[in-house]
Amino acid sequence: MSGTFPGPALPSLGIRRLGPADASVLELLARDDADFDLRADGPARAPLSREAAEAHLSDPHVLHWVASRDGAILGSLFCHLLPMRKQPAQELLLYEIGVRSAWRRRGIGRLLVSAMTDWMRANGIVTAWVLADNPEAERFYAACGFGPGSGPAVYLELHL
Secondary structure, three states, rough: OOOOOOOOOOOOEEEOOHHHHHHHHHHHHOOOOHHHOOOOOOOOOOOOOOOHHHHHHHHHOOEEEEEOOEEEEEEEEEEEEEEEOOOEEEEEEEEEEEEEEEHHOOOOOHHHHHHHHHHHHOOOOOOOOOOEEEOHHHHHHHHHHOOOOOOOOOOOOOOO
């Protein structure tokens, strides 16, 4: 990735995709959720059970990358591969990205998005989309190459 980022360099930063053996990483991400979230205004989330985490990470439609340095998780990106009813046959929903508050603005988020786009290219996926809910997130996604989509600009939820 080209360009410079403010803040100290990131020596020995690694990006890797999580697999079924990484259930403990999901537990850490749930426990430390407020540190990864820009607004940190949601309620604390309980982690999945080990069995549920292993099943989640075994699902081929779940794509989850983490950035780490010296064994510490600094950032995370979580996507869903969505089968579509028309071409292109699959799209990627970038569901969640977060970087620990002390490590923001050093390029970690961009590196995670780059890992996602590398995976997309290698797997023939041509479309990814994300729902941004604040101006800072919108600027970040635009800087990563996201632009206005053709879909609706309304976000609604149904809770049962």
